[in-house]
Amino acid sequence: MEPLASRIRPRTLKEFVGQEHLVGKNRTLRIAIEEKHLFSFILWGPPGVGKTTLAKMYAHSLNARLYELSAVSAGKDDIKRIIDEISVLDQKPKVLFLDEIHRFNKAQQDFLLPHVESGRLTLIGATTENPSFEVIPALLSRCRVFVLNRLSEKELGKIIKQSKMKLDAEATKWLSQMANGDARIAVTVLENTERLYGEVTVENLKNTLQHTFVRFDKKGEEHYDTISAFIKSMRASDVDAALYYLARMIEGGEDPKFIARRMVVFASEDIGLAQPTALVVANDVFRAVEIIGLPEAQINLAHGVAYLALAKKDRSAHDAYFEALADVQKLGNLPVPLRIRNAPTKLMKNLNYGKDYEMYSDVSNLPDDLVKKKRKYLKRKEAEK
Numbered sequence: 001m002e003p004l005a006s007r008i009r010p011r012t013l014k015e016f017v018g019q020e021h022l023v024g025k026n027r028t029l030r031i032a033i034e035e036k037h038l039f040s041f042i043l044w045g046p047p048g049v050g051k052t053t054l055a056k057m058y059a060h061s062l063n064a065r066l067y068e069l070s071a072v073s074a075g076k077d078d079i080k081r082i083i084d085e086i087s088v089l090d091q092k093p094k095v096l097f098l099d100e101i102h103r104f105n106k107a108q109q110d111f112l113l114p115h116v117e118s119g120r121l122t123l124i125g126a127t128t129e130n131p132s133f134e135v136i137p138a139l140l141s142r143c144r145v146f147v148l149n150r151l152s153e154k155e156l157g158k159i160i161k162q163s164k165m166k167l168d169a170e171a172t173k174w175l176s177q178m179a180n181g182d183a184r185i186a187v188t189v190l191e192n193t194e195r196l197y198g199e200v201t202v203e204n205l206k207n208t209l210q211h212t213f214v215r216f217d218k219k220g221e222e223h224y225d226t227i228s229a230f231i232k233s234m235r236a237s238d239v240d241a242a243l244y245y246l247a248r249m250i251e252g253g254e255d256p257k258f259i260a261r262r263m264v265v266f267a268s269e270d271i272g273l274a275q276p277t278a279l280v281v282a283n284d285v286f287r288a289v290e291i292i293g294l295p296e297a298q299i300n301l302a303h304g305v306a307y308l309a310l311a312k313k314d315r316s317a318h319d320a321y322f323e324a325l326a327d328v329q330k331l332g333n334l335p336v337p338l339r340i341r342n343a344p345t346k347l348m349k350n351l352n353y354g355k356d357y358e359m360y361s362d363v364s365n366l367p368d369d370l371v372k373k374k375r376k377y378l379k380r381k382e383a384e385k
Helices: 028-035 051-061 076-086 106-117 153-162 169-178 183-197 202-208 221-235 239-251 256-274 277-292 297-310 316-331 346-350 368-373 378-384
Strands: 041-044 065-070 094-099 122-127 144-147
Touching: 028 051, 041 051, 051 065, 051 094, 051 122, 065 076, 076 094, 076 106, 106 122, 106 277, 153 169, 153 183, 169 183, 169 202, 183 202, 221 239, 221 256, 221 297, 239 256, 239 297, 256 277, 256 297, 256 316, 277 297, 316 368
Parallel strands: 041 122, 041 144, 065 094, 094 122
Antiparallel strands: none
């Protein structure tokens, strides 16, 4: 039997719920669909907010031949088969919907690029990750990026109502809150509850969540719990635990680039000045993951995790920056001391811009109000060691 989420998928903009900033009256994506504008774009947003639905609506509005691939399992050969088929097909527009486009590595995206550039394929990419980091610049420059928002509880309530299932206001509210902005989760739990119990109540919804077969994707609680355990294990220099959580994430289908990105952040946040080469290692691991991909890249990840976990830890640069940021947010743009201001004109020199500047002076360059108060940031922390 066709899943409920598929059966109630909107076919028209009138049925679509959410993303009013894109598909509301006189909004860009609505105009593109209604006026049949042909162009490539990327839909960036959290799971279950309508990316696939909008892609299908757009292709249908163009009367296009739609090819659907998931970057999790597809590769260059799949793109090549589509290109070969296009050469003998009719003159309809050809739209490729590539779900989880961030899973395509650089080589795969490079292979796709000339076909998008030539117009043989119109690309619609869907991603939960920031395309600025996940899509190569050449491909990104040829695509418009539309940002989708998580659905509100009110919007989820409307989608639940579209299911035509019987549930009261209390159950609707509970399910809308539990789904955390993800329509797919809401509809899946709703369908499973109805199948298991025949009646959808708050109690039955809660019981459904206890069944092991109801598994949510990597963006759910398990995702956040595991990455948290991974980071905290490296922070505690617990190599065995860090490698365990790494293996668990890889085996569970986590995006290896997401893991590598967190390692780059960790290298500066937790290791910092104690071992500055950690940032170099973490960046090289990210690059290896980007170029090589799984399964081989798991060895690069393990190498990097062991290095970061065993490295000395020092959060002073991290803490000093956020102290400085707090002062900026609290005090605003305090006047820059005259002695370190730029003096490109005679008037500025007459106003003492740059006067008494010494390149290697020990005098603080902070704004006067901060010097008078307390601030030395990192220097203070170094003195405490």
